[in-house]
Amino acid sequence: MPHRRIAFVASRAPAAQVALTRLSNRYGQCAPEEADIVVALGGDGFMLETLHATQALDAPTYGMNRGTVGFLMNEYAEDDLLWRLDAAEEAVTNPLKMHATRTDGTEVEALAINEVNLLRTGPQAARLRIAVDGKVRMEELVCDGALVATPAGSTAYNYSAHGPILPIGSEVLALTAVAAFRPRRWRGALLPRAARVRFDVLDVEKRPMMAEADGTSVRDVVRVEVATEPAVCHRLLFDPGHGLEERLLREQFT
Template sequence: MPKPAIAFTAAPTPEAQAALTRLTGAYGQAAARDADIVVALGGDGFMLQTLHDTRGLDVPTYGMNRGTVGFLMNDYDEDGLVARLQAAEEAVINPLRMTATDTDGTVVEALAINEVSLLRAGPQAARLRILIDGRERMDELVADGALVATPAGSTAYNYSAHGPILPIGAGVLALTAVAAFRPRRWRGALLPQAARVRFEVVNPQKRPMMAEADGTSVRDVTCVEIASAGDIRHRLLFDPGHGLEERLLREQFT
């Protein structure tokens, strides 16, 4: 198998930048548009940024952990990288598409690989009306907020908010409440991946909320629509036996 053209990219931290210098010296550096594989050096946050930056290239991305969490990353090792890339397993994930409208009527669209979250932006609890595919499913959720997570993002903020871990390929999304007050014990629901979720903010002037999608923040939202972006795919590479399926299973037993 011919040696792949690799485009290395790295977080701005000293550790990641030092790794970038060593790896490009050993394996060369291709432009992203000409690469067979992108190798991202950093943590999960940098991996998400890299996936967004290379979205239009349809090139697989292999991450090596030079950050902190590293759930989406492989172990860092400078030796034998070409063989690791050639043996890597691919996982394909779809992001969420957020359409948020604020009190001025401004509409903001953004993509989120992990989750779209709505959080209160004031001292009072938020009040949300929830519709699924145009049908009202909850007339009022009183909580600090709510989120919709993909399977790839289900171990992140969603899991911290006591949401479920979702297997890759399960075809579902997690709708999870954040510190629900009423219904007090309601933590959320599992939705088909094709579902369209709409949150409407009740009394946004008195109870302001913000929406967040992978670094894109919208303040003073009145409604937020969320749907899986099936037309967009991200290709992630993992060492054999350490793919997303295995990681999601392992997370549930540790």
């Protein structure tokens, strides 16, 4: 078994901090920039933070659940960690890039591993125009919001909004409405992975909206463009038989 330089990182949750101390004492600790593998201790939210923070590094990330939600995490155990890392299966995902324009003309870009979503911030339903690859596909969607989700993120907010679960290798994105009012019960569409989606907010002063990409929130948006960012690759490690493909299938039969 090759020697592995491990960078343990942890959320601020007490259980994660205890695990950080115990594992780093047992297996050693190094800086993420020098590591062969990054081990993230926390929940799914912390895993997303870790992937964003280490996206410029070549090291893959192996998560162990010390939080409340653990879809992207492996089970926590202190024994045989080196064997588990050696046997782990790798899944590679690309994030989405959000380009949001606000009413004052300022622009914000952010990456999202799970989804980019738009939500109304006022008391009235929002009105959106949706274009795909430069062609308007829906002149008006009256809704509480809409989102574009990756396969890796399709079991998160997308699934709660009744969007489809996407196989990890499906090369598609989910475009899902949140509480669509008109067209009535419109649930969305499946788009090619390379598609570029543009949302234009209609009647922005009366029906304001915000956009969000993995914690980066932009209020008072007038236009939001979403596309896959192939230049960024996130490498996630999972125990054999518990990879993203298996987890996505299991979600559909529980």
